[in-house]
Amino acid sequence: MCRMVGFCFETNQEINGFFEHLQRMAKMGKNAPHNHGWGIYALFDDAVIYYRSPKSVYEEELIPLKARVGILHARKASEHLPVSFMQLHPFIDNHGKAFCHNGTIYDIPFVSIESDTFSYFVKIKDFSSYEELAERIRNVAEGYRHTGMNFLMVNDDELIVYCGYSQNEDYYTLWYDDGWGFVVASEPMNDNFKPMENRTMLVVKDGRIEKVLRV
Template sequence: MLAKVSIFPTSIQEEMLLSPYSMQYLSKHGRLPEDPETHGEHNDGCGIAFVKNNQLEIHRRDKDHSWDYTFRLIVENAKSNLFIAHNRKAYKDLTINEKRSHPFLYQTFAFCHNGGVYSFMDEALDHGITDTEIFFKELLDKAENKSSQGIFNSLNNIANTTDYSSLTGFLMNNQELFAWRIYNTKNKERAQRFEDYYTLWLKNNKGSVVIASEPLDNGNWEKLPNFSFIHLKPTPDRIDQFRKHITITR
């Protein structure tokens, strides 16, 4: 996963195509959930969302067309101050097609997610959708006023009432980005593997902030701790960052 917030509209070519460990590179060489020390394909689909003319624009591809010429052309030409992007590695038995590729659109938000929400998996399988889509709808439907605090409270509730490997995700509208890292620590045997795999790394650049599931280069990246919640909002002269901590009470 990748997110970028900038003061002014900018390209995302560097992060998506040109960096040593770009999103295109990671679609073939990303860490694998079974063993984060190994690397392999995350090419069950791909997608990107960004703001254009004050509206969310989303482009997705299925497994057979992942990172095809038309998708790369969109990446090369897109300019925005808010982006999210995703390479999909599908959970077993879930449907693989363009509609199931991330990011998803619901109401006025786009969303992508890394992990499995086991509490939603049976419903997802029954309806031929993904656990992420159910998670997304649940998150927004119970977020009071769709405000930053409402989204935080809704996410905090889901983290305390569902069973999951990871809820780690990006949520954006046409004005702001929310990012969080949440993986399950209850199973001590899995906790270290989840710590190594379900990561988010943040890099502050001049005029922009980039968050990615793996560092895209050998620069100075901050590894966000588990249960981190960040709200990023660009203004004409800065990017406001608000950080909170998800509290697990069960």
């Protein structure tokens, strides 16, 4: 159970407002507090910003930053999982992917880390097409009992967003604004944000939605 923000633009933009929204959600949003650590992964020109902290996100400050695509995550640990640095999102691989998740997937076998999110990432991250990714998500959803399978994934310079849940629509629905660039969050930042449909995946590049898939 977590709160997330993702963004994708054609050029570098100020992102501190997204950090502040994450702080508000973590401290005062739905099912608050989300105080078991936080993390960020973002791309700025040819540089990567990657930081994870066990502190509550609303106890930290972010230096002024610009980035083009990225994800932020504040963790609220599921009851059966440890609270440690190892469980903090986003997770990364060696191929330009970063991943964060909101929800709980029960009984999924752990891979290296006691984290349902990391196991979920491992099961879906090696795809050759978006249709294959959708199929991998579907296999996890059908194979394991879960509350939510929402995720944000940075894949090279694009953002992939999935909204999928089996309960608590009010909590798990993701909200997005594609009026100027693309921003997605666990709770809307303003009245311009629209709800995603359940079991829907968006592929976003240069701030524009390029593909919509039903899962």
